[in-house]
Amino acid sequence: MDDDTATGRLLWQVTLRWRAAVDRAVAPLGLTHAQYSLIGSLYGLTRQGRSPSQRELADFAGLEQIYVSKLIRGLVDAGLVTRVPDPADSRARQLSLTPKGVEVTEAAVGVVHALQRELTAPIGGPSGPRNRALISSLRALLGGVPGASEGSTAMTATPTLTGQDIGEAQGALSALLSNVLAASDVSGNEYVTFRVITVRGPWASLDDLAAYLATQPQLGLDGAGAAQLCAGVVQKGLVAADGPVALTPQGLRLFESLNDTVRQTTQTLYAGLDADDLATAHRVLATLTDRAHRAVAG
Structure with a gap:
């Protein structure tokens, strides 16, 4: 296969490898890759003082709402997420993390960040110029796709530096x-x-x-x-x-x-x-x- 047609194939292979690696890494915490992506997004939003609705969380995470609904049910059953009525909209539910959910999410983020360092080691690590260039290229490819914004990336990352x-x-x-x-x-x-x-x-x-x-x-x-x-x-x-x-x-x-x-x-x-x-x-x-x-x- 010519190099100029390999982009999609390589992206797909990296995605599959990444998802499988995250699944293995967070499994001891009772999470899947999809659950980690969602609960990490919720963690980022709650640290902004927000209690998003299911739709808001789906938009932020870049996931289909029907898929998010299934994931949220599993997280609620696991005692990681709570749903309470939205005072401004009786039809909506506000989502937040339980204390256990915060603990599990922070542990998962630490594990996944270690995995990111391992994954990007061949190109100089997460802070290296080659990785920054890769991130820029991927954002350009994603264009206006929900969940690909700078804000989303920043909020799902670990807030490792606190007061x-x-x-x-x-x-x-x-x-x-x-x-x-x-x-x-x-x-x-x-x-x-x-x-x-x-x-x-x-x-x-x-x-x-x-x-x-x-x-x-x-x-x-x-x-x-x-x-x-x-x-x-x-x-x-x-x-x-x-x-x-x-x-x-x-x-x-x-x-x-x-x-x-x-x-x-x-x-x-x-x-x-x-x-x-x-x-x-x-x-x-x-x-x-x-x-x-x-x-x-x-």
Whole structure:
């Protein structure tokens, strides 16, 4: 068969292999591939605060409503999904996951994501450029087919990064930084101050520096606290404020030494992490930070 006619055949073979692999992977959780596709879509919608009707879920998942009806009955019987009357439409039923349903879905998503990593390993993994190009090509082929949208893909994916995850990571990294700095009798906020002076300077006055530090939510300082922080590093002889704010020779030596130690620790933390994964994490965290700032300001 000529290569230019092989697209459909290869897509079909990949689809069959994928469905069979997912069926085997989620079978220990009491699910089939079709049930996983549906319950994963419901999971994504409920995390948006929505309780979709059966029709809405069918449209979102890109499945026929009569097929969804059969799948939902099985999920209800298994204690994974509940149906309650829709207050706005007595003929409709709102769908939601039970606590057991949430537990099973999250476990299934983890299993399937591991399977995706295995499947895409020959082309560089899920975050690799070849896989991104493949996703783009498949979306182009699907065109306007329901369930093929960016939103659908995003919502059925695992919401692996939550506010709790970010908070725990921040707490762990802050504790590690404090431990690294402890031997030099430098606090985390003082270290950040050194970085701000050297990277974002020059600062015309200590008041200007303190005003900037007070705007940085990660430091947790108000105006008075920022001013006290700045006065403290001056008193230690690490920062000079009799002209443009700068590190003293002692402060510069200490900062360079701490930077070397922090750099070594950072290299250990990041060892083995995929560069594409790190780039994705950076974009996600930057977006979350921007949105959070806007929400606070708005």
